[in-house]
Amino acid sequence: MKEVACKRCLRIVPKGKDCPICKGKDMSENWKGFVVIINPEKSKIANILKRDLPGEYALKVSK
Numbered sequence: 001m002k003e004v005a006c007k008r009c010l011r012i013v014p015k016g017k018d019c020p021i022c023k024g025k026d027m028s029e030n031w032k033g034f035v036v037i038i039n040p041e042k043s044k045i046a047n048i049l050k051r052d053l054p055g056e057y058a059l060k061v062s063k
Helices: 044-049
Strands: 003-006 012-014 031-037 055-061
Touching: 003 055, 012 055, 031 044
Parallel strands: none
Antiparallel strands: 003 012, 031 055
């Protein structure tokens, strides 16, 4: 199954699904790199990226 990234919050979701975080419907198949955040409270990366929920996030999404 192909995954897409939300253009607003960069969350990676299965194609055909809405974003569970921001409820956005504007998705992109054109994204590069990803980071998996497991424990956002203790993660320096999550702090830098300003993510407070666990999950997979794209690093770059073409708008």
